[in-house]
Amino acid sequence: MSPLPTELETELARLVAAVPRPREAAVDVMYALQRHYGYLCDEAMHCAARVLGMTTLELESLATFYDYLYRRPVGRYVIHVCDSVVCWMFHQDSIFDYLCRTLGVPPGGTSEDGLFTVLPAACIGNCHNAPTMLINGRFYDRLTPERIDAVLAELRAGTEEPVRCK
Numbered sequence: 458m459s460p461l462p463t464e465l466e467t468e469l470a471r472l473v474a475a476v477p478r479p480r481e482a483a484v485d486v487m488y489a490l491q492r493h494y495g496y497l498c499d500e501a502m503h504c505a506a507r508v509l510g511m512t513t514l515e516l517e518s519l520a521t522f523y524d525y526l527y528r529r530p531v532g533r534y535v536i537h538v539c540d541s542v543v544c545w546m547f548h549q550d551s552i553f554d555y556l557c558r559t560l561g562v563p564p565g566g567t568s569e570d571g572l573f574t575v576l577p578a579a580c581i582g583n584c585h586n587a588p589t590m591l592i593n594g595r596f597y598d599r600l601t602p603e604r605i606d607a608v609l610a611e612l613r614a615g616t617e618e619p620v621r622c623k
């Protein structure tokens with residue numbers, strides 16, 4: 458296991474020190490490690506277990522429960538398409554299908570160029586702008602096939618750089 462950068466070790470220690478019991482920082486610690494590794498690889502899970510004083514088995518249930526923690530490699534841009542009732546009323550299904558078809562991936566898949574991973578997500582709290590999606594934590598509203606084409610083109614061209622998820 459390679460050592461973590463000092464700044465990251467400091468951040469992890471700060472997260473753990475900020476809560477009464479280390480396990481209460483589990484999700485934040487895993488997010489921090491995910492930012493470093495790109496996803497929660499086994500090495501990241503072992504680091505989290507060490508920092509939190511938990512077993513990797515205990516952490517596994519958290520890591521696989523949260524939509525925004527990834528136990529498998531993901532693309533540079535992770536697209537969470539809302540898959541809940543208001544967006545359904547605004548043709549979320551055809552938007553999701555269009556996105557998957559355009560990128561040539563099944564739901565949960567990553568495009569061949571490694572840029573995009575498409576995932577369904579429970580309501581992302583932007584119902585008044587349905588149908589919606591998040592890309593690396595940024596909202597994209599009132600989706601249409603044309604809007605999706607434009608967003609993907611911007612991301613491919615590097616003219617749009619969404620923030621990484623927390």
Ligand code: FES
Nearest residue numbers: 539544580583584
């Ligand atoms: S139902 Fe889609 S954002 Fe709430």
